Amino acid sequence: MPVARVRDQYHHGDLESALIATARKLTKRNGIEHLSLRKVAQEIGVSPSAAYHYFPDRDALMAAVGFSLFEELADYQERELAKITGITAKAAKERYRALGKTYFEWAIKEPHFFNLMFSEHCLVDSNSEQKREDNRAFINLTKCLDELVSTGALEERMRRHSELLSWTVVHGATSLIVSGHLDPENYESILDDLEFALGIRK
């Protein structure tokens, strides 16, 4: 299996990946609305019809991009979490905070990505591939909360109330800010409010 590196070959070599990567690039620049299959093909140097051997339609390509972005986000979060070591309450709180901060900053940095991920293109049905990516993010949150409890930063009785609440607050604040309905400078104070309400010690 020769890897085709030259663009003017008849067979591209790894067109599926190229399509996703290029669609990602154009989405990043122009947003979902202005992503055109033909421009993706043109950018790669391939005919518009070629894409249809890998994706049934434009929506499927966009969904593929969206799902790959969930992986990217989870990777990024895990890298950032790994930077914070220690089993103290302080470290646990930093990790908990980092989990939300990475989510928020990812969205602020690439709003077009965030919009794609939570658009109708990436609508998740119950037992799809994507649910596992959600699980991955959720498991990270679960671990963070467990650490908060075990280090004494979070009371045991608040533990079960914290999971969905944390996820919801972080996503909600991010969504409202990205869509312009809330000022970015409010993000930190909302997280403060959440930690205060959950009784996470300062």
Add this chain to the structure above:
Amino acid sequence: MPVARVRDQYHHGDLESALIATARKLTKRNGIEHLSLRKVAQEIGVSPSAAYHYFPDRDALMAAVGFSLFEELADYQERELAKITGITAKAAKERYRALGKTYFEWAIKEPHFFNLMFSEHCLVDSNSEQKREDNRAFINLTKCLDELVSTGALEERMRRHSELLSWTVVHGATSLIVSGHLDPENYESILDDLEFALGIRK
């Protein structure tokens, strides 16, 4: 003399409203992605170019639809709030809950509307018309929280932490559920978690 049927007239009479109303109808049925200016015009019985006398482009029409939906939602919320009378703690809690419930049910019932409202088409810049609609919803929340405090259902010290937190949780849960990343049956328990964390008495 031509028959006085509204659609056969050269001048429509109130084309701007008709455009918004029809675009609303088609969006409700097919979603943002599949809304076409030409179909809107055809449905009204007018040429495609006619729309350009009222909206600079398709995006502007969609934005107009989106902003009108914010008004609709606020109207609906205020109607539902008005149904719950009394100045007891019980009534205050019901109104607080109703504020979130209407938001959630509105989105579940018409997900295409919700997606439009928080899409890039309705991106709100700081001093726009739309900010006032946000204010209207936020003022309702403010009043509900004040009532919770004055009836003794919410502690004074939690008051200032409750505003953005409540808004964020309700929107976040709704957004995650509409986009398929969270099961609808979780909504109530998330609200329970929030009320528990804020110390709102059962």
Add this chain to the structure above:
DNA sequence: ACTACTATCTATACATTGTTCAGATAAAAG
């Protein structure tokens, strides 16, 4: 009532888009 004016809408045209399908080309299999 006649004219000039303005607001409103149509007709036509164009580039771009998603998508289909028959066929070309290259790689793999025999």
Add this chain to the structure above:
DNA sequence: CTTTTATCTGAACAATGTATAGATAGTAGT
């Protein structure tokens, strides 16, 4: 070397957003 399969092209189609020039109707001024 032939056959088969995977991969991509080319041309075509209908639909879309949008620009421009012109048609039509209501309105104001005389």
